[in-house]
Amino acid sequence: MDFFDVINNRRSVRRYTETKVPDEIIRKALDAALKAPNSSNMQAWEFYWVKSAENKSALVDACLFQGTARQASQLIVVVSRIDTWKRNRNLLIQQMQKDAPINGQIKDYYYKIIPFLYTQDPFGILGTLKYLILNTVGLFRPIFRRPAHRSDLFEVVTKSAALACENFMLAIAAQGFGSCPMEGFDEHRVKKILKLNYQSRVVMVISVGETAPDGIFGPQYRIDPKLVVHEV
């Protein structure tokens, strides 16, 4: 399908038919998701493809029994994590070294800057320290200010996961199916279903199905672009 047709036709779908969405459709969309750009290529995301009837039913409850979850043929939970960066960094360096020896600048980035950005303690002491260091240096010269606190780090990994979510949803649309991103869910219960720890965030639950004739509620309302696009 033409790229701009996909952009123009993707809408959040609230009602699905009973048609099953083949697994290949999801696989292709997950493959597209993994091609999204992401912060320092740390790939701090996870995609839970909920298939067992028991997990599905628990997830629908945790999604506050929304119609789009209830009627979905497939459900995907996108998660961001602040505890997989070390594993991922090591795997990434291995891959890169197979192609060519990595230079000092790259080594410094992955073994000094990345640990500085991603290391957190449960009490937020490191976060406060980083905040003070970065903002003191920042008085004298440009420097990145965040992630300092733990919440900043969650923002970084969640942002990257969101880029992947958009690829996923567009890829579903490109294959003729519908999807809906949900943020109205009980994160505590979703985490329990997926056995996720406190170092993870549930970014979005995405429902997928065949769009019902009345599956899209009205036109796509947007405020005047002049209010949000500024030439400066």
Place this chain on the structure above:
Amino acid sequence: MDFFDVINNRRSVRRYTETKVPDEIIRKALDAALKAPNSSNMQAWEFYWVKSAENKSALVDACLFQGTARQASQLIVVVSRIDTWKRNRNLLIQQMQKDAPINGQIKDYYYKIIPFLYTQDPFGILGTLKYLILNTVGLFRPIFRRPAHRSDLFEVVTKSAALACENFMLAIAAQGFGSCPMEGFDEHRVKKILKLNYQSRVVMVISVGETAPDGIFGPQYRIDPKLVVHEV
């Protein structure tokens, strides 16, 4: 361009040629960005298209003088806000009412739930209160747990802005140009250039240009999908 060709060909571009990117290319990509799904359709995003030579040069400095910023023909700063929801909600309701009278459920959602989610005070008192309420109710039945704190709210609006960023970058690729999402910037200085207040976040600075022959650094490294895609 075919949708999956765009997904497969989009890469983060580190070096650009001196070719100028026409404004129409940016306009079309911004239009695609505004078509992204977003939380409760609050459209809590802003796109600063940096055009003046003075602002551009200051922005390049604030982006730590990265090559991809320095060589870019066009620079866009994507911002998320927690202080535009009321204006946007009112405009949205006006638009919807033009088409059909809105029912009680929608009214409740926009005039009770949305203010509950989006109202914050500078001291975090409301955030703590919301956290306690949501997690107490959550003991008994499924309920959304976040946004409670101010940092949660920033996560919500930043997540939506990231979906828009992905549409923007893909739309640039679909038109034959290159882009690079930057998170390595001095947020304090970027905010100063754009005169942004403490209720906003700089989500990403995106450079756009014609990809130089050596503009993409190596293959797209990804860890084994089995490590991040889980069927449950």
